[in-house]
Amino acid sequence: MSNDRICKFINTLTGGMLEVCTGSIYGFCKSFARITGKEINKIENGLLNQETVCTDATVVTTDGKQGYIRNFRSNSAVLYVAMEKKSRAALDAVPFL
Numbered sequence: 610m611s612n613d614r615i616c617k618f619i620n621t622l623t624g625g626m627l628e629v630c631t632g633s634i635y636g637f638c639k640s641f642a643r644i645t646g647k648e649i650n651k652i653e654n655g656l657l658n659q660e661t662v663c664t665d666a667t668v669v670t671t672d673g674k675q676g677y678i679r680n681f682r683s684n685s686a687v688l689y690v691a692m693e694k695k696s697r698a699a700l701d702a703v704p705f706l
Contacts (some may be wrong), residue, residue, distance in 0.1 A: 610671055612638075624626050652686045653705035659683040679703075 612631040619629050656662050666677040677692045679700075692699045700706060 614672075626690070649688070652688050656681055656683055657684045658689060659685075680684060 612634040615634045616629050616631055619627055628691075636669045661683070663682045664679060666679040669676050669678055677695050677697075679690050679692050679698075681690070690703055692703075
């Protein structure tokens with residue numbers, strides 16, 4: 610989702626009481642990615658050590674373009690990955706596979 614759309618969503622959700630600029634959203638997302646990086650690595654490593662990992666993809670549309678959110682799940686963890694295509698090549702591009 611684009612930063613502009615996130616800003617509009619927050620503005621609408623708060624009835625115009627909170628107006629966030631795109632720079633704030635960008636900074637928040639960058640900080641969130643840095644903070645969660647270690648946890649994502651733990652989840653990826655945990656999935657790699659499972660006998661069975663289930664996966665499924667859900668269609669999402671962002672800025673008029675179709676994409677996918679693919680989940681990888683075991684009994685103890687779930688990882689969501691944004692993907693542009695639903696193909697074998699896209700799966701091969703997932704870092705932990």
